């Protein structure tokens with residue numbers, strides 16, 4: 001299927017579907033002209049093989065106690081083998097209902113109140129929220145920005161490790177909002193530093209299937225077995241196949257001791273049981289959604305090119321899209337003293353995720369979600385063109 005056929009088949013008008021992005025935006029601003037390109041979900045229906053198979057199960061009408069399909073783990077493992085060249089083991093698998101839930105659970109299980117937790121900023125705002133809500137302390141290491149290409153500041157990480165007692169580190173790879181897919185070399189260098197200070201690495205890889213052509217996701221647990229005693233990976237198809245409502249999430253732990261501790265934590269708190277109907281969505285995704293995903297990537301790449309054309313025309317700074325479907329844009333040049341919220345909502349009439357949510361130093365940046373139709377992205381950037389031309 002080419003990109004246009006994919007859009008024809010899967011694009012959906014999400015108004016009146018209780019969509020947080022669309023309906024909540026309308027209920028807040030009462031202005032249909034405001035296009036929401038905010039929350040990280042997509043305007044595409046999921047792969048039809050998932051929908052059809054879920055419908056079959058729903059129609060059967062049996063919702064009594066049920067276990068996961070006997071080949072669930074194989075389906076999960078094979079997906080990761082095919083897509084990322086990594087062989088996870090069945091006994092490494094745990095479940096949570098949501099990736100953010102996983103972060104809360106892992107922080108609560110493996111750290112204690114007042115412990116210091118490292119993040120690379122700007123980053124997905126829920127990392128900080130989870131740390132602070134759990135009464136831990138945030139230590140930030142800013143990424144280096146070279147005209148929209150963000151890299152790890154190892155000297156800064158070293159300094160933070162020397163000056164703080166960092167207990168855990170939350171990695172976002174691929175990185176939301178800066179779109180980087182960190183290389184094996186970058187990760188090895190970072191992990192060497194962290195592990196030498198006995199830091200637990202929590203690797204949030206929920207964007208790991210959304211990789212643009214020419215790039216490759218490096219799973220944290222696939223770099224070197226020597227690292228694996230220090231790493232916990234969070235992975236899900238919620239972003240990949242637009243399945244966020246199911247919240248079905250895998251927590252992958254190779255280290256036996258850590259796995260046992262997490263299992264015990266889950267047992268005490270009566271957690272870790274997957275909701276089986278929700279797991280089915282991912283199960284059918286693992287089995288049947290490869291082609292859907294390939295087609296989606298084409299759409300995202302096309303949409304990125306549409307955005308680039310206008311952003312380059314006005315020499316605006318924006319991120320290199322290696323992974324995710326999110327573009328992070330610096331609007332400082334065009335604000336002319338105007339408040340960014342006013343610029344976005346009154347002038348551009350686009351609701352983004354505002355940069356300040358990811359880091360206080362990114363107040364003039366906005367994150368836009370490109371997982372929508374080319375028509376919508378074109379409309380958004382034509383509007384910007386019209387504003388800047390004038």
Ligand SMILES: Cc1ncc(COP(=O)(O)O)c(C=O)c1O
Nearest residue numbers: 040098099100101124176204206
């Ligand atoms: C890096 C990252 N982790 C987690 C989430 C949310 O995952 P969940 O809805 O499963 O809690 C997001 C959503 O944008 C994200 O970008």
